[in-house]
Amino acid sequence: MSTDQSWRGVAAEDTDELEHATGVKLQARSRRLLRVLARPHKRLLVLALLVVIADQVAALAGPLLIAYAIDTAVPELVDGNGRPLTWAILGYLAAGLISALMRMAFTRLAGRISQNILLDLRKRVFDHSQELSVSFHEKYTSGKVISRMTSDLDAISDLTEQGLDGLVTGALSVVVVAGTLLVLDLPLGLAVLLGFIPLYGVTRWFQRRSIRIYRRTRRHIAAVIVQFTETLNGLRAVQTFRRESRNAKIFDEDNRAYAHANGDVMVSFAMYTPAVRIIGNISLAAVTVWGAVRVVNGQMEIGVLTAFLLYLRRMYDPMDELAMFYNSFQSATAALEKISGLLEEEPAVPEPKNPVALPNPQGHVVASGVDFSYTAGIEVLPTFDLEIPAGQTIALVGATGAGKSTVAKLISRFYDPSHGSVTLDGVDLRDLSTTDLRRGVVMVTQESFLFSGSVADNIALGRPEATREEIELAAEEIGAAEFIHRLPDGFDTDVRKRGGRLSAGQRQLVAFARAFLADPAVLILDEATASLDIPSERAVQAALRTVLDGRTAVIIAHRLSTVSIADRVLVMEHGRVVEDGTPAELIDGVGRFADLHAAWRDSLV
Amino acid sequence: MTNTLTDIQESPGTTHASGRPGGRKPGSYTALRRLWPAVKPISWRLAGSAFFALVASVCGLVIPLILQKIIDGPITEKNLSGLWPLGITLVLVGILEGGLYGVRRILVARPCMRVEAKLRQNLYQRLQALPVAFHDHYSSGQLLSRAISDLNTIRMFLAFTAIFLMVNISTFVIGVIILLSLSWQLGLVFVVLAVPLIVLCLLFEVKYKVLARRSQDQVGDLATMVEESVLGIRILKAFGRSAHLGQAFRKQAMALRATELKKVRVVGALWAVIIALPEIAIGVALLLGVNQVADGDLSAGALVAFFFVAMMLRWPVDSLGWLLASTNETAAAADRYFEVMDQPLTVTSPAVPVTLPPSAQAGRLVFEDVTFRFPDTADENKDALAGLDLVLEPGRTVAVVGATGSGKTTLTALVNRLYDVTGGRITIDGVDIRDLALPDLRTAVSVAFEEPTLFSASAAENVRLGHPDATDEDVRQALSIAQADFVDDLPWGLDTRLGEQGLSLSGGQRQRLALARAVLGHPRVLVLDDPLSALDIHTEAAVEAALRRVLTTTTTLLIAHRASTVMLAEQVALLKDGRIAALGTHSQLMAESADYRDLLSSNAYTDQQEN
Ligand SMILES: Nc1ncnc2c1ncn2[C@@H]1O[C@H](COP(=O)(O)OP(=O)(O)O)[C@@H](O)[C@H]1O
Ligand SMILES: Nc1ncnc2c1ncn2[C@@H]1O[C@H](COP(=O)(O)OP(=O)(O)O)[C@@H](O)[C@H]1O
Ligand SMILES: [Mg+2]
Ligand SMILES: [Mg+2]
DSSP states (O other): OOGGGTTTTTTTTTOSSOOHHHHHHHHHHHHHHHHHHHGGGHHHHHHHHHHHHHHHHHHHHHHHHHHHIIIIIHHHHHTTOOHHHHHHHHHHHHHHHHHHHHHHHHHHHHHHHHHHHHHHHHHHHHHHHHHSOHHHHHHHOHHHHHHHHTHHHHHHHHIIIIIHHHHHHHHHHHHHHHHHHHHHOHHHHHHHHHTHHHHHHHHHHHHHHHHHHHHHHHHHHHHHHHHHHHHHHTHHHHHHTTOHHHHHHHHHHHHHHHHHHHHHHHHHHHHHHHHHHHHHHHHHHHHHHHHHHHHHTTSSOHHHHHHHHHHHHHHHHHHHHHHHHHHHHHHHHHHHHHHHHHHHOOOSSOOOSSOOOOSSOOOOEEEEEEEEOSSTTOOSEEEEEEEEOTTOEEEEEOSTTSSHHHHHHHHTTSSOOSEEEEEETTEEGGGSOHHHHHHHEEEEESOOOOOSSBHHHHHHTTOTTOOHHHHHHHHHHTTOHHHHHHSTTGGGOBOOGGGTTSOHHHHHHHHHHHHHHHOOSEEEEESTTTTOOHHHHHHHHHHHHHHTTTSEEEEEOSSGGGGGGOSEEEEEETTEEEEEEOHHHHHHSSSHHHHHHHHHHHHHO | OOOOHHHHTTSHHHHHHTTOOOSOOTTOOHHHHHTHHHHGGGHHHHHHHHHHHHHHHHHHHHHHHHHHHHIIIIITTTOGGGHHHHHHHHHHHHHHHHHHHHHHHHHHHHHHHHHHHHHHHHHHHHHHHSOHHHHHHSOHHHHHHIIIIIHHHHHHIIIIIHHHHHHHHHHHHHHHHHHHHHOHHHHHHHHHHHHHHHHHHHHHHHHHHHHHHHHHHHHHHHHHHHHHHHHTHHHHHHHTOHHHHHHHHHHHHHHHHHHHHHHHHHHHHHHHHHHHHHHHHHHHHHHHHHHHHHHTSSOHHHHHHHHHHHHHTHHHHHTHHHHHHHHHHHHHHHHHHHHHHTSOOOSOOOSSOBOOOOSTTOOOEEEEEEEEOOTTOOTTSOOSEEEEEEEEOTTOEEEEEEOTTSSHHHHHHHHTTSSOOSEEEEEETTEEGGGBOHHHHHHHEEEEOSSOOOOSSBHHHHHTTTOTTOOHHHHHHHHHHTTOGGGGGSTTGGGOBBSTTSBOOOHHHHHHHHHHHHHTTOOSEEEEESTTTTSOHHHHHHHHHHHHHHHTTSEEEEEOSSHHHHTTOSEEEEEETTEEEEEEOHHHHHHHOHHHHHHHOOHHHHHHHHO
């Protein structure tokens, strides 16, 4: 839309060199997300802060007690009084112990906060990616979602696990020490604060530079992951067509680019930390020299200068930790930019806010005035009207690309029409909750994806509350039970990733059983029998006859054998219905279906 | 009992797939040691980095000494003339300290990244070379988490932990020597301190590494779930089961969180003890030292120096907590990495490969008493293929027909050695395919899979997959055989990017591209696994007509479900119970074999139509 929206969502993902304003918006967005994530843990954070303060106090007490032991206890002991020494030692041990316990408490607290934030974020990203529509996933690729949920999350966990420590301890020391310095000697303290100006300068430099490089690392690691998963998922083709070396080259490029970006970051960081250190040391030298002059001129006590210098040193030590924190923070910001972008994507097919209840769908489907295009400007369905009375079985036929699958996807609400509406029993699909929608409409496609897990689990996906008997019955009905019983553990056999343990036809049968078990009012079959042998297909059809009784069904198939069980046939061409009638009428006619049917009869030999 | 996807993740298969360490004892650092070859080229840089870090610490120590000099000298004596040289020294040492900080990082920054990249590249290439049977078992999330998270852990170890282990241990040793020289009795306290420290580290290692390993495995399981949730998004949406999977995911994520919290508790406890130990030592030293001073055995100055050094030793000891944690995590990560790298490459070229005879009149494909059993199939289960004999004469086409699950696809996978036969042999032109160099075999045999895979590349590159140097004309010809001229209508024609990162095609379109890919380059042997299943009738007829021309000259193993496809072959073999049950022409088998009739006869439909 308008250009100032172009950074929204995942749009700006593949650019590292963003306009300054856009970059600022992205960073603001990721920080906003970080705040939202941290908010529920305010109390724990405060507690962690208190623990750190206690730790610092205990740590400060140690040297004082040693000083006391040497300055006071030794002379006392020489005088025969051992008590100060005993107290000093007991005090020292107590301080050490408190410090140790506080460290333990802090580690646990920080771990808990960090893990809670990560868990929260994981859930958000997972749920949101599930909410996003199929059209989004088709463009975004699985590898990228995986990289958002793995390597990007790793970057954030680095921040929350180690960064929290650096931030809390570092910031606390710097603030306390800076305050002390100002109190000790105002002019000198102000001089120290002057050192903050170059510090700010180099930090800005590092901020701008690192965020750009970190964006690059995020993009390259995503490319690495995309290539990695694509290779593993297509391994048979990779090996068969000897694509290994070409793949290795592609992977090497992304992998190197990632290493290079990471190296760039490390080099920037290797320039940033010494800069901080050198600024600290120079201001130490400046303060020493000026302080010396002031002491010599009688404007300052020598003891104050000593303390001042010691404290100054203490201020710049934790600066390193702050720098480390800042580094992880930048890395996490870049990761959060990507994640918050994903989270910001609006589902193109959203759940209704106020769903209309449809507890007992009958299966009366009406598409009225629907038009639809996948890409703006290329209309796939120009003004499409269709009414399917409850209980009717229709067959959709037509050449490849006619728009049959598109109709199926609209009826099962994988997409929403650009104009017009699709209704089930008079309710717009857009007003149905997921539960009601899927009780109403279920689609089986030729892509029969199985999840790793048992056969029974995969069938149960159709209706998780189904009993084992119902699951086995569903398999029985479509003729899948026979092969399932022959598997090593029957219904409990692990089908392995993508169902690799089964043959393609067997997977399709399981997918059918799943759909039958779901028991929807409207069943859509989009070329769902393509990989079946003829007897299996026949068995499925026999099952369909009984299952489809009283149920609305839309069947898309190239083998017109399936059409025989339809009450009505629609022939589609270029997104329009060009013939509509009972199978018998159309076969006896002279239209396209009659031709198609004749051709199919010939193909049977 | 309800069956939910929640249970899926805990089924034995997945656990197996995550490759948990079996009997291996967790306390071994062998895997860590095995990283050495990769680390060796940068070892001097690591050492250099450690050296500079040490020098930087020394500079850090010198600064207070200079400060002390300034206070004791110019300031106390109220003589500013001596101030400038000292001030300038201070600036120089300060710059040196900072500079060395940078040098120590820069020295290892890129090399460590390169080591990581190298390890990742090796893993990737190994995975590409590992047989399909391996990939059947390993979930890809587990492999991915190795390639990303585990290697990240290893890199961090090299860039920080390894260096600081060196620096801190040397600092500790040097410090203790100084302490001993200041007062051997007091120094001894710190030497004794090392004993519980070492015991503790050993105890910790046992406990922590198990947890580290578990957490890494769980990260892999989560990655697997994420991948499945995205790849299966259409199914989840079609059934409205996102929430269901979401629950399973939550459960997994909670399990990971629980492991991480356990890790944190162990580290927290370790840390507490590690921090307390030097404090106790200092306390004891304080008692002894003050007494010694009181007795006049030790000068007060020496005692101050002693504590100064002792305090400096606290950091190297304290840091042991995270150094150990990181080391153990790295050991576990390296274990996981080598677990995959150690998987045997069972399908490889022979040491001395035979070359195929020149190709005139060639392409005789023979299955001799071939048996095949999937690696994990229990023995009592019968073989997928049991004594299969089949001869394909050069240039002939044989259709293999069989029920769903009869082993047709398995048979095709044997021809180009995606799997190796477990008995008998397969020969091409008289040569056992295992005696051929793998690339030669796979050039000679071209396959169209029943589930076509397109890669994120242009349409042209997808077709050229096996023959990158095929001419445009060859590509055109292959496309026209497969009736895949629809590519011209794609937005950028043959240059249109396809696959996951490109345009999505319909099943029928993908299948035709895969067919074009298979027929390109005139393979000696063509294997087509149900290549027309997703095509509509008109397209199917057109492809058949075009294919027929190719098939007359190419040896083809054709898997078919439909009579129309079977008609492309001169001979038909019926696959049943793992062997060829009948062989003949279509009409012969229709006449003679009841099984065959049952499989291919479409009378049932036509009858219904007639009614
Ligand atoms: N995801 C998609 N993105 C863009 N165009 C698509 C997509 N899916 C299908 N199309 C296009 O829409 C038209 C109709 O496709 P489809 O409904 O799949 O046809 P059919 O199922 O009848 O073969 C075709 O021109 C196809 O190229
Ligand atoms: N990777 C595998 N591991 C174990 N069994 C398998 C594997 N792949 C397939 N099978 C089994 O082997 C048999 C043959 O499968 P397949 O060759 O794919 O059949 P089809 O003849 O339908 O192509 C099936 O029963 C299937 O369950
Ligand atoms: Mg379609
Ligand atoms: Mg098959």
